[in-house]
Amino acid sequence: GAVIVNDKREFLSSLCFAETLVKGMLRLPLIRQTKNPMRLLTETDMYLLDTGSSIEFGLVIPMETLTFERAASMEKVVQLSMRCGSVEEAEAVTAEVRKAFPEVIGNINRNYIDFNLKEANKRDGLRRLLKVTGWQPEETLFIGDDQNDLPAVKYFHGCTVETAEPFMKEAATKVYPSVGDMLLAHL
Template identity: 40%
Template sequence: MKLVATDFDGTFSLYGGDVPQENIDAVMKWQAAGHKFGINTGRGLSLIGLELAKHPELEPDFLICNNGAVIADKKRHILSSVCLPQSLLADVLFFLIRERGDAPMLVVTEEESLSIHGNPAESLGIPGMPETTLEKAAAREDVVQLSMNCETLEGAQEMERLACEKFPDLVGNINRGYLDLNLAGADKQHGIDRMLKATGWQIAPDDLFVIGDDMNDLPAIEAYHGYTVKAAPKFMRDHAKKVYESVGAMMMENL
């Protein structure tokens, strides 16, 4: 049995577009051969669900969400999660409000995404979502990620530096100008590790295929000698074992 874990935005799906049909066709053939296919994304369970709803023929065998903080099975039952401790969450939220003022931010729980000061991911085509207040968000015990659009890669890196210097228990996962803050240990590499542990699947190293297109994919790409797509930034192409035209092309070559 082989296994593919693919990033979604910019990798399996085109930025500002839809999932190419060749990727969908490849998944059908991959799973028909008895192999496992799943999404490894920075999106939360509810937001990746919105995209998968557009393609009911797609039935991933697993979902790694929130940069590895949430692991779900094919029925989207949560197998594992890494939540921010409530005391840390409150401090981080108030810090971000001081640093960013009324800039939009997502508070992502195990199963839903809530917004403070509006939706920071509208440019990704993500629709409106329920709003919450700073005080209500700080009282949650199921928050796995805080997400914001910093407009540029440099802005996201600077915000990551400030937050992680003040809170060493945090890790920043960056995808273009978007910054996700998770509890340390929640990244796409450890997400794959935790998914394999939770499912009990025994996958030989040569049968594990990881592919992504941006900075938050790097931990998994480096750890698993993974792949990227032609549209990825140069630094990703430099780190990848091989560059493919698409996820579908990678799957068909390794079927």
């Protein structure tokens, strides 16, 4: 929900961190001293942060590695992400970052955290997409599998997959074996 582009790669909506927010988050001891893999996303690019981690972030996409100093000077930053060792660690990191920066939300998906501005969630991003395109909510399909998808599943009467947690299945209008099965059912 932080960046919305059309099929011509034109920006329709973008929610970037203020420069002071990026610098402040990167100065937090919890972030600055982590050995967890981290990445930084701008409107157009994705970078790894040099945390000294020997653990891969989990993406096979080649990314340039940035120092914390260079990351702090990046423009149009839309997300900071961290791969933690456990869900419990991700929850603790998220709580500390949100305490220091209430305008930021930490979306946890298993042991990964995506830090964005509060308004950059999937539900509000999809609502912004509908507004700029003129599409209607009833023309929209949404499927999600974890906590970060829950507001959109509820708002758009979305679906989930069989591997999702029970709370997602309770919120969803239908449970499918896979995303592909949901798409095939609506063709």
